[in-house]
Amino acid sequence: MMILLTGGAGYIGLHTAAVLVEAGHEVVLFDNFSNSKPAGLKRLEAIIGRAVPCVEGDVRSRQDLDGLFDQYPIGAVVHFAGLKAVGESQAQPLRYYDNNVGGSLALLAAMQRAEVRRIVFSSSATIYGNADSNPIPETAALRPANVYGRSKLMVEEILRDLHAAAPGWSIALLRYFNPVGAHPGGLIGEDPNDIPNNLMPFVTQVAVGRRPELQVFGGDYPTPDGTGVRDYIHVMDLAEGHRAALDWALRDPRELLTANLGTGRGCSVLELVRAFEQVSGKAIPHRIVARRAGDVAACWSDPSLARERLGWTATRSLDDMCRDAWNWQRNNPQGFA
Ligand code: NAD
Numbered sequence: 001m002m003i004l005l006t007g008g009a010g011y012i013g014l015h016t017a018a019v020l021v022e023a024g025h026e027v028v029l030f031d032n033f034s035n036s037k038p039a040g041l042k043r044l045e046a047i048i049g050r051a052v053p054c055v056e057g058d059v060r061s062r063q064d065l066d067g068l069f070d071q072y073p074i075g076a077v078v079h080f081a082g083l084k085a086v087g088e089s090q091a092q093p094l095r096y097y098d099n100n101v102g103g104s105l106a107l108l109a110a111m112q113r114a115e116v117r118r119i120v121f122s123s124s125a126t127i128y129g130n131a132d133s134n135p136i137p138e139t140a141a142l143r144p145a146n147v148y149g150r151s152k153l154m155v156e157e158i159l160r161d162l163h164a165a166a167p168g169w170s171i172a173l174l175r176y177f178n179p180v181g182a183h184p185g186g187l188i189g190e191d192p193n194d195i196p197n198n199l200m201p202f203v204t205q206v207a208v209g210r211r212p213e214l215q216v217f218g219g220d221y222p223t224p225d226g227t228g229v230r231d232y233i234h235v236m237d238l239a240e241g242h243r244a245a246l247d248w249a250l251r252d253p254r255e256l257l258t259a260n261l262g263t264g265r266g267c268s269v270l271e272l273v274r275a276f277e278q279v280s281g282k283a284i285p286h287r288i289v290a291r292r293a294g295d296v297a298a299c300w301s302d303p304s305l306a307r308e309r310l311g312w313t314a315t316r317s318l319d320d321m322c323r324d325a326w327n328w329q330r331n332n333p334q335g336f337a
């Protein structure tokens, strides 16, 4: 039996593939390379010591998906494929709904045809929007403030409706907080196209000399040092969270489980910058500028449900995240290029 990873050539997909293969799973990746490069697959091969099948195709194409399910003995799916840039989603809502919602619908229909009823879905803490308080439990109100977040919430709702109508399904909705860092070997990591939207890849690109300085978006938030607070989670911890969710789904609980994947600790922009400077020995020139539209002041998880239900908890520190992000960027100044 194989595990299908849609979007498997992307940042979280590659790390999860490495962890799943190491745990003894057979995986097949499926990706249209809209936000990833085939070079990443060669690196994965170097980490695990053998090639992993990867099919080029689009999750919106039933033809591509039906061919995939006919070709491989797939028993469960981890659904990463999607677009994730918040600003772009506001400018191109139809493209985001088509890809994220339309792609998920086509995938679920193909799974139904192939009688595969186990899925782990990449959701996001973005769906909480501006939460009333922190830490945020799974029961918090869902008020996404942008198109990207609404596309994730729509897919969650589709999966809840599917589960209510067809209780044979085992469905894990994983709400990621802020994934950062890289595989400790430095062969795979985050490789954003163009100017990074996210904090950690921007910091590592400043450190490696690709960008002159970091702009810190807002120094007047109601937080201890005035900068935004987030729950950064090491991508290897996140990958292990997927392994735990998959093991849960493979036991056929026929339940729908919603779990935060975070550390439960908030960290400010300036704290992250200081930790990175210490670990890397590189100064990160930075300047406080205006707030970024749509940002919340603070957001961190209550991760207790994942511990209780999946037996998973994040173990890596902020220093680990900075060290591994830097190791990746230092060894690959231009990413996979
Ligand atoms: P990524 O862009 O690196 O990976 C996504 C992969 O999906 C890419 O390889 C891309 O080429 C592929 N893809 C996109 N549309 C596709 C389509 N129609 N058909 C086939 N492949 C397609 O992003 P990531 O950081 O690895 O994120 C993976 C998932 O986790 C996404 O769904 C994202 O929304 C979600 N997520 C990410 C974060 C984060 O900060 N990285 C946070 C919360 C949730």
Ligand code: UDP
Binding pocket: 178, 197, 198, 199, 200, 202, 214, 215, 216, 217, 218, 227, 228, 229, 230, 269, 292, 295
């Ligand atoms: N941030 C920043 N400068 C940047 C990118 C991000 O100051 O170049 C801040 C941002 O305002 C937020 C935090 O870093 O407080 C995390 O932002 P990111 O985009 O990585 O994640 P998200 O906003 O999606 O939680």
